[in-house]
Amino acid sequence: MTDTSLQADITERDRLDLDALAAWMSANVPDFAGPLSYAKFAGGxxxxxxxxxxxxxxxxxxxxPMGELLPSAHAVDREYRVIAGLHPTGFPVPRPFGLCEDDTVIGSxxxxxxxVEGRTIWDGAFPGMDADTRRAHYHAMIDTLAQLHNVDHVAAGLETFGRPGNYFERQVSRWTKQYRGAETEHMEPMERLIEWLPRTLPPQTRTSIVHGDYRCDNMKFAPGLEPRVAAVLDWELSTLGDPLADLSYFLISWVTEPEGRSGVLGLTGPETGIPTLEEVVARYCEKTxxxxxxPDLxxxxxxxxxxxxxIVxxxxxxxxxxxASNANAExxxxxxxxxxxxxxxxAVKAGA
Structure with missing residues (x-):
């Protein structure tokens, strides 16, 4: 998730070696011409x-980021690979210019x-829009997610982007390990989930590219009020897997209090234009x-x-x-x- 505002000051840890970077870009980015300057986005x-x-x-x-990292986290190489595979298909992602895996250039x-120029919308209420415009933006998000899940990942060169087998089995194992690697205190609900989730895995009936963090603030909307997704961003968690993982993650907004974020609990209906959870599911099912x-979600x-x-x-x-890179990490x-x-x-609602 990348804030579109720029930091006034950059810590020493986050500074870039401009000479080394410009030299790399001259050798690897078509039509690059300096001089080069930079600023750091406040989020991310x-x-x-x-x-x-x-x-x-x-x-x-x-x-x-610099410093000690969790295994398999911060996979910028995977981000680049999926963007490079999707861009030629017409799916809205930024044009990729180059990947550098040599840590000696800028330190990582x-x-x-x-x-991509456009609007980042952080608030799920989509303030400043009338109901019809707001609804059209939500339809664009749903349709773009369906478009992603309809992409032929083999034709896009991404047939090895994820491992075979039950996606949720791998994901439960992965995030359990990630949690254990970052654990700082005992939390009883997490212990119950770590025991319950792997015992109750749902069957997987489809495989697609999954974004892994699909929500309104991880995309750029077209300039003005055009209800079009200009680019989907932040592909760090993407892989091949069960498309219901993406859809159900997107639907978290419908069961989350607004609080100025992507949550829309209590905000749906004709007056706001925000479709209900049932309407989202129906439109997604139609498009896919x-x-x-x-099944029960x-x-x-x-x-x-x-x-x-x-993750948090x-x-x-x-x-x-x-x-942690973000000043809001605490x-x-x-x-x-x-x-x-x-x-x-x-989990209790699902029968735990």
Missing amino acids: QSNPTYKLTTPTRNYVLRRK AFYVMEM GRPEGL NWYLSFNMFRLAS QGIRKRFLIGT AASARVPALAQAAWDF
């Missing part, structure tokens, strides 16, 4: 993200892509050819809350050891207990 607590400026073009650079692996509808919602708690716990651990990390409890509440 996972992978530090920068705006690169030249006289003729703006770019975006995403890098691994990074990639460079185009900077699921006339049978979807409580298990999926429980898993996604568990995964989110594990990673931010908490990085904050405590001093490697506040974000305080959310872990509430996320864990919400995950268990959905």
